[in-house]
Amino acid sequence: MKSRQLLLTALTIGLLGLSCGAGAYDGDWKRGRVYYRSVCTACHAAQAGGSIAPSTMTKAQWDSYLQADKHAKGKDSLKQYVGKAYRASIRSQNKAAEKFSDVPDDDMFEDIKAFVIKGAKDGDAPASCS
Amino acid sequence: MKTSSFTHLARCRVRRAALLAAVLLGGAIQGGHALAARAESTADHSKFKELQQAFSSGPEVTQACLNCHTEASKQVHRTKHWTWEFLNPANDQRLGKKNVINNFCISVPSNYPFCTSCHVGYGWKDASFDFKSEANVDCLVCHDTTGSYRKLPGLAGHPPYQDTEIPPGSGKIARAVDLTKVAQKVGRTSRDTCGACHFFGGGGDGVKHGDMDSSLAAPDKELDVHMDATGLDFTCGTCHRTSSHDIPGSRYTPVARDTEGAHVPGREDRSLPATCPACHGQTPHKGNGPAAKLNDHTDTVACQTCHIPAIARGGVATKMSWDWSTAGQLGPDGKAMMKKDGDGRVIYDSKKGDFVLGENVIPDYAWFNGDVTYTLLGDKVDKNDAVTRINTLGGSAGDGRSLIWPMKVFHGVQPYDPVNRTLVTPHTAGNDDTAYWRNFGWEKAIDAGMSVSGASFSGKVDFIKTEMSWPITHMVAPKEQAVRCGECHSKGGRLERIEGIYIPGRDGNRLIDLLGWLMAGGALAGALIHGGLRLLRRDA
Numbered sequence: 001m002k003s004r005q006l007l008l009t010a011l012t013i014g015l016l017g018l019s020c021g022a023g024a025y026d027g028d029w030k031r032g033r034v035y036y037r038s039v040c041t042a043c044h045a046a047q048a049g050g051s052i053a054p055s056t057m058t059k060a061q062w063d064s065y066l067q068a069d070k071h072a073k074g075k076d077s078l079k080q081y082v083g084k085a086y087r088a089s090i091r092s093q094n095k096a097a098e099k100f101s102d103v104p105d106d107d108m109f110e111d112i113k114a115f116v117i118k119g120a121k122d123g124d125a126p127a128s129c130s
Numbered sequence: 131m132k133t134s135s136f137t138h139l140a141r142c143r144v145r146r147a148a149l150l151a152a153v154l155l156g157g158a159i160q161g162g163h164a165l166a167a168r169a170e171s172t173a174d175h176s177k178f179k180e181l182q183q184a185f186s187s188g189p190e191v192t193q194a195c196l197n198c199h200t201e202a203s204k205q206v207h208r209t210k211h212w213t214w215e216f217l218n219p220a221n222d223q224r225l226g227k228k229n230v231i232n233n234f235c236i237s238v239p240s241n242y243p244f245c246t247s248c249h250v251g252y253g254w255k256d257a258s259f260d261f262k263s264e265a266n267v268d269c270l271v272c273h274d275t276t277g278s279y280r281k282l283p284g285l286a287g288h289p290p291y292q293d294t295e296i297p298p299g300s301g302k303i304a305r306a307v308d309l310t311k312v313a314q315k316v317g318r319t320s321r322d323t324c325g326a327c328h329f330f331g332g333g334g335d336g337v338k339h340g341d342m343d344s345s346l347a348a349p350d351k352e353l354d355v356h357m358d359a360t361g362l363d364f365t366c367g368t369c370h371r372t373s374s375h376d377i378p379g380s381r382y383t384p385v386a387r388d389t390e391g392a393h394v395p396g397r398e399d400r401s402l403p404a405t406c407p408a409c410h411g412q413t414p415h416k417g418n419g420p421a422a423k424l425n426d427h428t429d430t431v432a433c434q435t436c437h438i439p440a441i442a443r444g445g446v447a448t449k450m451s452w453d454w455s456t457a458g459q460l461g462p463d464g465k466a467m468m469k470k471d472g473d474g475r476v477i478y479d480s481k482k483g484d485f486v487l488g489e490n491v492i493p494d495y496a497w498f499n500g501d502v503t504y505t506l507l508g509d510k511v512d513k514n515d516a517v518t519r520i521n522t523l524g525g526s527a528g529d530g531r532s533l534i535w536p537m538k539v540f541h542g543v544q545p546y547d548p549v550n551r552t553l554v555t556p557h558t559a560g561n562d563d564t565a566y567w568r569n570f571g572w573e574k575a576i577d578a579g580m581s582v583s584g585a586s587f588s589g590k591v592d593f594i595k596t597e598m599s600w601p602i603t604h605m606v607a608p609k610e611q612a613v614r615c616g617e618c619h620s621k622g623g624r625l626e627r628i629e630g631i632y633i634p635g636r637d638g639n640r641l642i643d644l645l646g647w648l649m650a651g652g653a654l655a656g657a658l659i660h661g662g663l664r665l666l667r668r669d670a
Contacts, residue, residue, distance in 0.1 A: 029277060095351075095360035095361065096360045124276075
């Protein structure tokens with residue numbers, strides 16, 4: 001019984017550590033801005049018929065869009081275009097992908113989220129694509 | 131029984147292992163983030179008890195900052211960013227934003243609550259502002275890293291402490307700043323913090339400078355090789371290396387020609403760090419041949435002349451002229467109006483008059499030696515002059531101190547007093563009955579403004595043509611986009627109006643050119659004839 005309590009306590013501590021650790025990373029909106037503009041916008045402008053300014057959606061809309069993790073109307077995952085593998089695939093042609101090649105996937109995603117939330121229509125500083 | 135004991139022991143071990151793994155996993159993730167945080171800064175301000183409180187005003191935050199940074203406010207008090215005043219030792223002119231008149235929004239006095247949204251302080255709403263108050267220094271405007279801190283026009287340097295509609299009646303709400311969040315996230319200055327004011331000088335994005343606008347917040351290499359956000363990523367402070375809050379690089383006494391070598395860490399050097407030679411030295415082009423030829427230019431041409439091929443290259447238009455004389459026209463509904471061009475840029479505003487905007491503008495070029503003389507309030511002006519210079523930049527080919535610099539020359543038509551023959555300081559911004567942007571009456575507005583300035587006003591208003599020069603130094607293009615030789619070394623080229631110097635390709639005399647070609651042709655012919663004769667003689 002004692003050991004079960006000990007285990008539960010330990011798991012609680014561990015999970016708390018996990019959640020605190022996850023929560024401790026505050027998205028770097030400036031890094032997110034560079035990635036959004038140099039990778040997302042650059043590709044959208046060249047291949048997807050136009051870029052999407054952060055200020056075209058509200059914070060809530062961005063939040064739900066990012067949570068849904070659906071890119072190109074659900075054809076693929078949004079996180080795929082933020083991940084290290086994707087960055088590695090374009091780093092020879094894209095300086096932002098090259099510069100941020102070692103940033104952990106989750107951090108990069110949080111960075112972009114911080115930028116679009118800040119630049120949303122109702123955000124602290126509505127932002128354009130460029 | 132033995133089996134049961136063994137099983138129990140095994141379970142305990144598994145649980146202990148799980149326990150250890152769980153604790154280590156959580157700790158490891160936390161530790162990873164702590165490491166990342168340490169790599170960026172030596173202090174996490176959110177851990178300071180002084181900042182773990184709800185702040186109701188900016189000065190309260192400053193008081194908390196001063197608990198540790200005991201000398202910061204005193205240092206700021208000694209800077210132009212605080213005093214908005216500067217005594218030019220070269221000519222004893224009392225300058226600074228507080229004193230100069232320009233041909234953009236014209237002047238600060240009587241418009242304090244609006245202009246001082248770009249002051250590094252809180253509460254400068256009139257001439258009674260307490261310049262000795264340490265709590266009035268605004269730490270956050272320069273050290274915010276959240277991008278959420280902002281000061282609104284009309285609040286005398288304060289950020290909004292509650293949700294505020296701006297402009298009043300517009301329906302646009304500027305949300306209250308979370309002072310605690312901003313205070314706990316302070317850090318080094320950045321292009322964003324400096325740019326919050328310097329990108330928006332003259333009343334809007336890119337309006338004033340032409341080489342500074344919001345496109346520099348996160349530029350690519352094409353726009354600025356140094357600030358390239360995916361490359362060198364310079365901040366403003368990389369060149370404007372600051373000591374004790376004093377930021378080098380003055381527009382009132384700029385260094386037009388830096389004859390010092392590159393700065394070397396450890397070597398005593400009192401020259402300005404914000405010049406190109408401060409890093410690149412006097413022979414910046416490496417190699418022989420063409421590079422050596424380019425290095426021959428550095429005693430004549432500023433680096434900026436070749437390496438900043440155009441003004442406003444980042445997609446944000448800059449104002450090239452401003453005509454206040456057409457202000458005050460109202461729309462059919464009797465209300466102030468705006469007109470926009472095809473790109474959606476405002477080219478007429480009832481409050482301000484007509485504008486001409488430009489992008490990728492070829493600069494003007496002039497000799498510049500760093501001397502700047504302003505036309506100040508009280509100086510006599512004459513409408514019969516072709517133009518009144520708001521600032522006159524010194525320089526000539528022969529003074530040994532000048533280089534050829536690129537300039538943004540801004541043209542204005544602004545109100546003046548035709549009886550006293552002086553420029554004027556109108557009261558433009560405000561909700562009172564004398565503010566021009568409210569009542570559209572120049573006489574009342576100028577009378578109120580001149581009263582605050584302590585200057586006499588005849589009551590008569592006319593308009594005068596003015597000109598203001600801005601040496602260009604930001605938005606440095608990649609070398610592949612530098613100005614080509616032929617753009618200056620040609621007739622009608624960029625340096626067509628530069629006097630006092632012989633520029634091959636631009637300058638010439640037909641007779642001398644003909645003589646030169648005849649000599650060259652003669653020499654060639656002589657060589658050919660000589661060689662031909664020798665060949666013939668050998669055969670013989």
